[in-house]
Amino acid sequence: MVSNKQLKLLNQLKQKKYRNEYNLFVAEGIKTVKELMNADFEIHQIFALEDFFNQIQHPKSILISPSELKKISNLKSPNEVLGIFEFPKKIELDRNGITLVLDDINDPGNLGTIIRLCDWFDVRKLVCSKNTVDCYNPKVVQASMGSIARVSIIYEDLETYLKPEKRPIYGTFLEGGNIYQNNLEKEAVIIMGNEANGISAQISQLIQHKITIPQFGQNQATESLNVSTATAIILSEFKRKTSF
Amino acid sequence: MVSNKQLKLLNQLKQKKYRNEYNLFVAEGIKTVKELMNADFEIHQIFALEDFFNQIQHPKSILISPSELKKISNLKSPNEVLGIFEFPKKIELDRNGITLVLDDINDPGNLGTIIRLCDWFDVRKLVCSKNTVDCYNPKVVQASMGSIARVSIIYEDLETYLKPEKRPIYGTFLEGGNIYQNNLEKEAVIIMGNEANGISAQISQLIQHKITIPQFGQNQATESLNVSTATAIILSEFKRKTSF
Incomplete structure (x- = not known):
């Protein structure tokens, strides 16, 4: 009852x-x-x-x-x-390996899918901006398919988090360097931006390595990839390049 | 009015x-x-x-x-x-370059996202099994973000489509070879399976190259990737390996 x-x-x-x-x-x-x-x-x-x-x-x-x-x-x-x-106990994320940082992800489905991708690619640290959708929103929990149990997630002011960072900081921009031809590090911070607006101007200034997933063919009309499919490709590239 | x-x-x-x-x-x-x-x-x-x-x-x-x-x-x-x-005029898809084949994709959001990925990666030919969700479902059209205008889509019995195929046929299976270490061809058919059941037994028999996106880390608990994020990674690998 x-x-x-x-x-x-x-x-x-x-x-x-x-x-x-x-x-x-x-x-x-x-x-x-x-x-x-x-x-x-x-x-x-x-x-x-x-x-x-x-x-x-x-x-x-x-x-x-x-x-x-x-x-x-x-x-x-x-x-x-x-x-x-x-909720799990409040944790401090150590600053080694790969940390994924989300700058205002709005859609619960996207956040859940990204958590599932982190789990798959052994990225155990996820830093969300204060305006990112709550990871304990039921739709996020559901879309993560249990992966939320294995990824440590904190909500933090991104400038505060990024300023003392010693690992190289990567972010995706339409005008960035080709991810397939860029040097990707084993220890890195990767920032993914908001669904509509990308990475905010403030945070962009803290990024040393602007990367992009190049569009193929002549028929360049779709403007961008969905943030969760872009995250899939970027985590795949980081892990492939530093593992095989 | x-x-x-x-x-x-x-x-x-x-x-x-x-x-x-x-x-x-x-x-x-x-x-x-x-x-x-x-x-x-x-x-x-x-x-x-x-x-x-x-x-x-x-x-x-x-x-x-x-x-x-x-x-x-x-x-x-x-x-x-x-x-x-x-509807666009009925077309015959030529058998060169890369053709993506979907074996019973159910979710409109997934199909829309996959069409958007095809557009990004210059994969202009998409063959859907008869039970795949209708690409003119309003949710699919919306999720494709206009990409549906630039990808040719047919619905076809997959066995009929695949039997005369001369290009190598790839499909994703949990027990497949590591996609990062496999030879991927510039001209190929790639099959993605249903969200819950993967590729059907019947269609599996027609696949020569079983590939997989390997899971990273020790903590192997998530069972699979979402089909649209898996498609993102697989198209990225095929295009990267044959373009750069």
């Missing part, structure tokens, strides 16, 4: 304000919930259908019916379980 | 059945409509706000009010213009 108090909390957690007040967020589906549990995220509460409830036998899990799950779920097709988890 | 007859047609064109019956589809926004016009797509009707109406001065354009546009638009924030266009 889902109590009225729990219903109220679940409703509140749709809003960033309450997520930050309670330090709690919601994740759904067997895969995501399991991966968060495996990554030692603290469980506040698990609402599970019978199979999953019996499987995990967790003191903080509550058995619910499919119709109750439908009621509390943010998904069109709810998938067995919904969990409320605590 | 939008007439009742036009309203009915616009409503019908939300369904694939009617799009195929009338050979018409809807595209919205200044950028997409302009690119379709530039690419010589035949205009059936344009519904435009004053600025765009005056700008194009087209005999098939109708001046409408913002509230009318809101009523007929499929978008949350309608953008100046909605056009009804005719």
Whole structure:
């Protein structure tokens, strides 16, 4: 049974304000919930259908019916379980290897996809500008497909973060150097910009290496790539060049 | 003014059945409509706000009010213009260069993003399985950001298409060879599979080169990449290796 108090909390957690007040967020589906549990995220509460409830036998899990799950779920097709988890402890990201920096990414789907890409390419550090969409937004958690459990994410003023940086700083610009022909470092900071406006002028000044994914063919009409597909190509190039 | 007859047609064109019956589809926004016009797509009707109406001065354009546009638009924030266009003439795709083949892509956003990637990487030929989402679905047209005007797309039984193929056929599989270390050809067919099930067993048999995007790091837990980010990386690798 889902109590009225729990219903109220679940409703509140749709809003960033309450997520930050309670330090709690919601994740759904067997895969995501399991991966968060495996990554030692603290469980506040698990609402599970019978199979999953019996499987995990967790003191903080509550058995619910499919119709109750439908009621509390943010998904069109709810998938067995919904969990409320605590935010991970505040962390300091060390400054080695590759750190990805996001300058005001707005779209939850894009952020979720980028987190999944970080996980795939073993980029464990993600720095988001204060105006980047909240990574504990349910749509981000969902789009990350559990990868949010394995990537450390902080929200930080980007100038403050970048000023003391000693690694080379790369950013993508239409007029940048061809990424396929540029020297890419194993230890680097890579900045990706906002969907509509790219990297802000302020942050651009801190970038030493302007790179671009060149457009092929004569028929140059599409103006840009989507930020998540651009991130895919850039992380692939950094990792390929420094691994093989 | 939008007439009742036009309203009915616009409503019908939300369904694939009617799009195929009338050979018409809807595209919205200044950028997409302009690119379709530039690419010589035949205009059936344009519904435009004053600025765009005056700008194009087209005999098939109708001046409408913002509230009318809101009523007929499929978008949350309608953008100046909605056009009804005719399907391009049926084409035969020649078998040279790179052809991308999609085996049952379901998600309109993925197909739109893949069309945009094809445009960026100068892949002008896209073959979709019969069960792939309709490329004239309004969400696909929107996500392609006008690129649909510059990529030739056919729907075809994939076995029929692939059997006479003389170019090498590549497909992505978890157990495939490392794409970064594989020989990739300038003339090739590349197959991407369904979001949940990958490439079907039947089609797998026709693939000579199984490739994969390797996962990095020890922490191998995410199971796969999203099909549009995987397509981004694969097209990037094919083009990089054969161009630079």
